Amino acid sequence: MIATDNKASIKGGEFLIKDTDASQVFIPEEFTEEQQMIAATCREFLEREIWPRLDEIDAAKSPELMSSLMDKAGELGLLGTSVPEEYGGFGMNFNTSMLVAEATGAGHSFSVALSAHTGIGTLPIVYYGNEEQKAKYLPKLATGEWKAAYCLTEPDSGSDANSGKTKAKLTEDGKHYVINGQKMWITNGGFADLYIVFAKIDDDKNLSAFIVERSYDGITMNEPEHKLGIKGSDTRQVFFNDVKVPVENLLSERGNGFKIAVNILNIGRIKLGIAVVGGAKQTVNEAVRYANERKQFGISISRFGAIKHKLGEMAVKIYASESASYRAGQNIDDAIEDLKAGGMDDAQAKLKALEQFAIECAIMKVHGSEALDYVVDEGVQVYGGMGYSADAPMERAYRDARINRIFEGTNEINRMLVVDMLLKRAMKGELDLMGPAMAIAKEIMSIPDFSSDDDETLFAAEKKVLKNLKKAVLMVAGAAAQKFMAKLSHEQEILMNLADMAIEVYVAESVLLRVEKLIGLKGEGALSLQKDIALTYLHEAVEKINNAGRAAITSFAEGDELRVMLMGLKRFTKIEPMNLKDARRRVADAMIAENKYVF
Numbered sequence: 001m002i003a004t005d006n007k008a009s010i011k012g013g014e015f016l017i018k019d020t021d022a023s024q025v026f027i028p029e030e031f032t033e034e035q036q037m038i039a040a041t042c043r044e045f046l047e048r049e050i051w052p053r054l055d056e057i058d059a060a061k062s063p064e065l066m067s068s069l070m071d072k073a074g075e076l077g078l079l080g081t082s083v084p085e086e087y088g089g090f091g092m093n094f095n096t097s098m099l100v101a102e103a104t105g106a107g108h109s110f111s112v113a114l115s116a117h118t119g120i121g122t123l124p125i126v127y128y129g130n131e132e133q134k135a136k137y138l139p140k141l142a143t144g145e146w147k148a149a150y151c152l153t154e155p156d157s158g159s160d161a162n163s164g165k166t167k168a169k170l171t172e173d174g175k176h177y178v179i180n181g182q183k184m185w186i187t188n189g190g191f192a193d194l195y196i197v198f199a200k201i202d203d204d205k206n207l208s209a210f211i212v213e214r215s216y217d218g219i220t221m222n223e224p225e226h227k228l229g230i231k232g233s234d235t236r237q238v239f240f241n242d243v244k245v246p247v248e249n250l251l252s253e254r255g256n257g258f259k260i261a262v263n264i265l266n267i268g269r270i271k272l273g274i275a276v277v278g279g280a281k282q283t284v285n286e287a288v289r290y291a292n293e294r295k296q297f298g299i300s301i302s303r304f305g306a307i308k309h310k311l312g313e314m315a316v317k318i319y320a321s322e323s324a325s326y327r328a329g330q331n332i333d334d335a336i337e338d339l340k341a342g343g344m345d346d347a348q349a350k351l352k353a354l355e356q357f358a359i360e361c362a363i364m365k366v367h368g369s370e371a372l373d374y375v376v377d378e379g380v381q382v383y384g385g386m387g388y389s390a391d392a393p394m395e396r397a398y399r400d401a402r403i404n405r406i407f408e409g410t411n412e413i414n415r416m417l418v419v420d421m422l423l424k425r426a427m428k429g430e431l432d433l434m435g436p437a438m439a440i441a442k443e444i445m446s447i448p449d450f451s452s453d454d455d456e457t458l459f460a461a462e463k464k465v466l467k468n469l470k471k472a473v474l475m476v477a478g479a480a481a482q483k484f485m486a487k488l489s490h491e492q493e494i495l496m497n498l499a500d501m502a503i504e505v506y507v508a509e510s511v512l513l514r515v516e517k518l519i520g521l522k523g524e525g526a527l528s529l530q531k532d533i534a535l536t537y538l539h540e541a542v543e544k545i546n547n548a549g550r551a552a553i554t555s556f557a558e559g560d561e562l563r564v565m566l567m568g569l570k571r572f573t574k575i576e577p578m579n580l581k582d583a584r585r586r587v588a589d590a591m592i593a594e595n596k597y598v599f
Contacts, residue, residue, distance in 0.1 A: 010331055012357040013422050015506050016470050017436050019463075022517040025510065026095065026330030028322060029518060035096055042103035045076060050107045054396065057109050057232035063190035063224075066113050066234055067147060070191075074144020078104070079118055083126060084346070087138035094336065094350070095329040101271045102322075105278025108400050109232030115275060116187040117141070119268050121148025124196045124209060127347045128252040128260055133211060137194060149192035151183040151212075151238055152261055159413050162207055162258045166199040166240065176244040177201070177210065182237060189221055189236035197240065198257045207257030211249040218243035229399035266354045266361045268408040270332075273364030274325040276372040276404055279397070280318045283375050284597040286393050287311065287382045292595055294384075301382075302592045305581075310378045311591055312536075312584030317371040319530070319599050320537045324510035325368065328360035359421045362414040363503050369404035369411060376401040415499035416492060422502070423481060423488070437478025440471045444568030458524070459516055462538055465575050466509050469545055472572035473501045476552050479565060483556050497552035501545045508541035529590050530599065532583040539580055546573040 010024060031039075049072055050057070057065060073079055081097045083089025092100070104111050122141045125133055140146035157164040166181025179199050186195075195212040212219070222237040252260060288311060291302035301307050335353035340346060354361070380387035380394045387394040405411045426433035455461075477498050484491055515534040519527050549569045557565050590598055 010334070011430070012331070013359045013425055013431050015360075015509060016422070016473060016502065017432060019467070020509065020513060022513045022520065025327045025513045025517060027514045027517050028099075028326050029521075031096075031099060035099055038092075038096065039099050039103040041076060042078065042100055043106075045073065045078065046104065046107050046110075050110045054108060054232075058396070060232055063234040066110070066188075066232060067191040069110055070113060070117065070147055071144050073114060074142075078114065079122075079144045080142030081118060082123060083138050083142040084134075087134055088142040089138065094333045094353075095326060098271065098274045098326065098329040101275040102278040102325075105275030106282035108279075108396060109230045111275060111279070112230050112233040112403075113188055115268075115271060116150060117144075117148050119271055120150035120264050121188065121192070121194070121196060123267060124150075124251060124260055124264055125211065127263070127351055128209070128256075129211075132248065133251070137211065141194070146193035147188055147191055148194045148196070149186050149188040149238075150264075151186055151189075151195045151197040153185045154182060155184055159410060161198075161261055162205075164198060164200065164207060166197070168199040168201045168208060168210065168245075170201070170247070171244070174247065176246055177250065179210065179212070179240045179243045179245055181240050183240075184237045185225070186221075186236050186238045187233055189238050190224060190234040195219075195238070196251070197245075198261060199240075201254055204255050206255040206259075207261065208254050209251040209257040209260045210245050211251055212240075212243065212245055216243050216245065227403075229396075229402055231399075263351055263354060265408055266358045269365035269414065270325065270328060270357075270361040272404060272408050273321070273361075273366075273368035274329070276368040276401070277318060277322045277325065279401065280314070280321075280372045280375040281597045283372075283379045283394070283397050284311070284314050284318065284591070286397075287314070287379045288591050288597070289595055290386075290392075291382055292592060302588075305585070307382060308585045308588035308592075309581070310382055312586075312588040314375045314378060315587050315591060315597065315599060316533050316536050316540075316584070317374055318597070319533045320507050320511040321364070321368045321371045323514040324360075324507045325364050327510045327513070328357055328364055331360065332357050359418055360506065362409075362417045362421075363506050365408055366411045366414050366418075366499075367503055367507055369401075369407075372401045372404060412492075412496065415496045415503075416489075418499040418502055419477070419495045420489065422477075433474065434478065434481075436471075437474040437481075440475045440568075441478060443471070444475065444564060444571065458519060459512055461576065462512055462535065465538065465542065466505070466512065468572040468574070469501075469505050469508070469542065472545055472549050472569055473498065473505055475565065475568055475572065476501065476549050479561075480552065480556060491555070494552045494555050497548040497555075500548040501552075504541040504544050504548075508538045511537050529587055532586050533599065535578060536580050536583045536587075539575060539578065542573050542575045546570075549573070 049069060077090060080089030081092045081100050085091040104114055125137050141148055152161055154164045168177040168179045170177055179197060181199060193214045197210045197212045198207045201208050218241040220239045225235045227235060291307050292300050294301045332353045335356050336349045339349035339352055376397045380398050383392055383394045386392045389395060425431040480494055481488055511534045515527060515530045518530060546569060553565045
């Protein structure tokens with residue numbers, strides 16, 4: 001894989017205060033031929049084994065079908081992507097595992113089972129297991145001989161994961177922990193051979209994590225849950241009744257479970273963010289094909305402007321989310337290599353790198369899941385009445401997409417985490433947010449610069465817009481932090497406004513840098529459509545940032561402060577108008593001509 005330049009200088013969250021050069025970002029066009037072949041293998045597996053059986057998977061009355069499909073995936077090596085080679089896996093780097101997640105992301109319920117096994121089920125042992133635990137369990141998990149599940153959520157502890165009531169008590173002989181408790185929404189629960197179980201030892205404040213084998217006595221479960229979507233995903237309540245777990249199956253250290261949960265969820269978030277891109281691309285493929293086939297008033301509906309708007313906007317959101325996801329994924333890979341070069345062991349380096357880019361992981365989870373929701377909703381609309389029929393593909397796509405805004409922490413929780421992590425890093429001195437925020441507060445009191453910009457380099461004007469958008473975020477965040485101080489955490493509406501602003505800045509910058517880098521490689525003439533996508537997304541981001549900024553400012557400012565900040569927001573959210581209708585039409589026409597998503 002092509003490494004990015006100046007990798008050591010990039011830190012998580014710095015996108016708000018630091019300019020990024022196009023040479024510093026990874027773009028998916030840089031994946032090697034070998035990596036593309038891995039992705040092709042994944043897509044071929046979906047075409048051969050999953051898509052022809054979607055109805056059968058959703059209607060399955062027992063977990064045997066999904067388990068058998070996981071076996072077949074294991075035979076192809078799809079379960080061992082992130083397991084080190086010495087334990088029977090492929091030891092892929094992070095961005096390659098992201099590519100696998102995207103390529104399998106259109107597998108509906110199967111994708112959920114696969115990601116639960118390879119991610120939250122396996123990675124706790126990869127990153128936190130000792131040598132004996134890794135040697136015992138990882139080879140079985142890498143091949144699919146054993147399937148894994150992750151037992152964190154409880155009836156009274158969802159977003160507040162550390163409040164779980166499941167208990168573990170050491171036996172008098174010191175050889176076992178006895179676990180008692182109830183877990184719910186456990187993906188793969190019905191066929192898993194191994195559970196990562198979180199419980200509190202005695203009266204500990206923090207959770208501990210345990211590797212629990214299905215064969216241990218005392219494990220029972222309910223029948224599969226009946227759900228709105230992902231009906232083929234085996235989701236159950238699992239009960240632990242005096243389950244004796246050997247002490248050597250304590251994962252990491254006592255009380256370290258909450259940290260394990262948080263770090264593993266960081267991985268799950270960004271992996272979900274790219275997996276939904278795969279699902280969104282397949283949805284567009286179906287929508288474009290139907291629009292070309294469906295005739296009304298004597299012509300294909302793909303020729304109507306209203307349909308072109310929908311198809312074009314779908315492509316804009318997908319391309320932008322993809323750009324930002326792989327940018328963040330490569331930043332994580334580069335940080336891992338940098339930490340390893342400094343002497344850190346592999347597992348610890350991966351954890352530190354993921355922690356470093358936890359902000360970006362949360363951003364991509366939110367953006368990707370909401371982009372998919374837009375795509376499937378409009379996909380139903382393109383199909384019209386058939387979109388509402390279970391005989392057409394959009395009905396399943398629509399239902400299955402909805403869970404992604406809840407999985408891996410709700411989007412509301414992730415939005416608040418974005419702002420919380422940014423502010424905490426600023427307070428620790430890791431990110432200098434207050435310095436630029438204070439400078440911007442002075443700037444909005446000064447006379448605006450009306451001088452013309454003669455810089456004719458590629459995207460010079462757009463990069464100036466991006467700089468101003470970052471100023472808008474810092475201006476509002478700085479004023480809100482100064483106004484509320486420690487009580488800002490209670491102003492959830494403002495936090496979510498700020499998060500929306502930061503998300504749009506990151507994604508808009510990512511798509512612009514991707515296209516800039518591509519133009520540098522291939523020339524502007526070959527990439528006019530990608531340029532349309534980047535500029536369309538930037539214009540939409542400006543509008544969203546203005547709306548979110550206004551909502552935040554009017555929530556806490558008044559009088560002169562209100563007027564000054566609104567003037568500043570207006571100044572920082574200016575962009576030269578362009579014909580977005582024609583840009584979307586050009587993007588849509590390219591897909592209509594090829595009968596698929598082409599970007």
